[in-house]
Amino acid sequence: MGGFSRRAGALVVDAVPLAAIAEGAGTPAYVYSAAMIRERIARLRAALEGVPHQLHYSLKANACRGVLTVIRESGCGCDVVSGGELAKALAAGFAPSQIIFGGVGKQAHELREALRSGIRLINVESAAEVALLASIAAELGVVAPVGLRVNPEVDVTNAHRFIATGEKGHKFGIPIGEVEAVGRQVLASPQLRLLALDMHVGSQLHSFDAYRNGADRLVEVAQRLQGLGAPLAYLDVGGGLPATYEAEEAPDLAAFAAIVAGAARTLGVELLLEPGRFLVAEAGVLLTRVIYRKENGGRTTLVCDAGMTELIRPSHYGAYHRIDSVAQVAGTMVADVVGPVCETGDFLALGREVPAVEAGALLAVHTVGAYGSVMSSQYNARPRAAEVVVDGDRWAVVTARETYADLVRQDVVHPEWRQR
Numbered sequence: 308m309g310g311f312s313r314r315a316g317a318l319v320v321d322a323v324p325l326a327a328i329a330e331g332a333g334t335p336a337y338v339y340s341a342a343m344i345r346e347r348i349a350r351l352r353a354a355l356e357g358v359p360h361q362l363h364y365s366l367k368a369n370a371c372r373g374v375l376t377v378i379r380e381s382g383c384g385c386d387v388v389s390g391g392e393l394a395k396a397l398a399a400g401f402a403p404s405q406i407i408f409g410g411v412g413k414q415a416h417e418l419r420e421a422l423r424s425g426i427r428l429i430n431v432e433s434a435a436e437v438a439l440l441a442s443i444a445a446e447l448g449v450v451a452p453v454g455l456r457v458n459p460e461v462d463v464t465n466a467h468r469f470i471a472t473g474e475k476g477h478k479f480g481i482p483i484g485e486v487e488a489v490g491r492q493v494l495a496s497p498q499l500r501l502l503a504l505d506m507h508v509g510s511q512l513h514s515f516d517a518y519r520n521g522a523d524r525l526v527e528v529a530q531r532l533q534g535l536g537a538p539l540a541y542l543d544v545g546g547g548l549p550a551t552y553e554a555e556e557a558p559d560l561a562a563f564a565a566i567v568a569g570a571a572r573t574l575g576v577e578l579l580l581e582p583g584r585f586l587v588a589e590a591g592v593l594l595t596r597v598i599y600r601k602e603n604g605g606r607t608t609l610v611c612d613a614g615m616t617e618l619i620r621p622s623h624y625g626a627y628h629r630i631d632s633v634a635q636v637a638g639t640m641v642a643d644v645v646g647p648v649c650e651t652g653d654f655l656a657l658g659r660e661v662p663a664v665e666a667g668a669l670l671a672v673h674t675v676g677a678y679g680s681v682m683s684s685q686y687n688a689r690p691r692a693a694e695v696v697v698d699g700d701r702w703a704v705v706t707a708r709e710t711y712a713d714l715v716r717q718d719v720v721h722p723e724w725r726q727r
């Protein structure tokens with residue numbers, strides 16, 4: 308089993324010292340353990356053994372090519388939410404038949420791209436999208452594989468309010484009360500094939516109540532649609548399994564599996580899952596170097612070469628990410644760990660007990676494999692960081708660090724002015 312541990316005091320990932328990676332790839336850098344990702348996939352599969360199922364890794368959690376390769380080679384499909392993610396998935400070698408397309412605001416060109424490529428399933432979120440998809444399918448002369456993303460309108464109070472998605476009034480999905488009508492609309496179109504009901508109720512879900520209540524509601528409406536002749540083949544329960552950021556207990560996968568597998572069995576369909584965070588979050592760290600240590604108004608501040616541009620979760624969600632010193636140091640101190648960006652909101656941790664490091668030290672910010680690099684930005688004209696995959700005793704840069712040239716690559720130096 309891979310992962311992060313100490314050997315002779317030095318933090319290593321699998322068999323590779325993080326200091327060696329910082330030396331070779333520079334900082335800041337995201338570092339991912341292939342072994343941990345494989346182990347997570349295996350664990351989830353084992354819990355679902357005996358249930359016909361397919362894992363569709365949610366690209367939005369981490370779309371780094373090197374990570375996608377590990378996941379694809381483990382036999383997973385994927386779930387995309389934009390034409391851009393579809394392009395990245397295809398470029399990483401996922402077969403179209405392994406790809407699900409979801410998302411609340413799909414545009415005509417994206418639906419066209421998805422249909423042209425021949426993907427497995429398009430989860431639609433409104434009657435208007437059904438109509439648009441039918442017209443594009445007619446234009447292309449194909450039958451579109453349709454899932455209905457249902458908003459089951461269940462209580463998701465245990466998720467951060469920004470990442471709860473299945474409550475009444477949330478922008479996602481078709482309100483449960485309208486699903487049958489939209490289902491009839493799909494069944495009436497020769498261009499559409501109603502293959503699935505889908506939900507995604509939230510992310511970082513430590514309680515499975517929302518899954519249970521949501522799945523119950525989906526089963527009920529699915530049975531009504533089956534009664535109307537819907538050739539349902541899949542039940543897609545979305546993502547949402549949690550990662551351990553601090554001291555949270557690992558999810559009880561057997562309990563989770565019992566809920567979702569039971570629903571699929573009742574309907575006699577294959578179970579689809581769209582896990583993101585659970586597969587990759589804990590497999591990643593952000594390596595950063597302390598540039599300065601200073602005292603500010605009675606607070607100790609570690610100014611690092613990574614901040615909100617590399618990891619926005621602390622300032623955006625108030626998220627906790629564990630911070631370790633790569634070299635073992637004696638003692639701890641309370642400090643603000645911040646980035647170099649010109650914003651007071653630019654921090655990795657505030658008032659945190661951290662190892663008593665000095666300027667020059669290397670830090671590892673944990674649990675950044677999901678929603679780290681994908682949410683990064685070039686704010687303050689900061690080139691995006693490199694990404695590294697470790698596989699056993701080998702490591703490789705899989706995403707090159709951006710350069711200053713990348714920062715001006717899209718600039719139109721001589722604009723072509725047009726007359727109105």
Ligand code: LLP
Nearest residue numbers: 365507510511546547548581582583584678
């Ligand atoms: N499927 C759908 C339709 C989704 O919207 C999501 C995540 C997933 C699957 C994967 O969910 P997961 O297994 O990773 O929980 N940026 C936030 C998380 C946003 C999640 C959005 N949807 C964060 O940093 O916590």
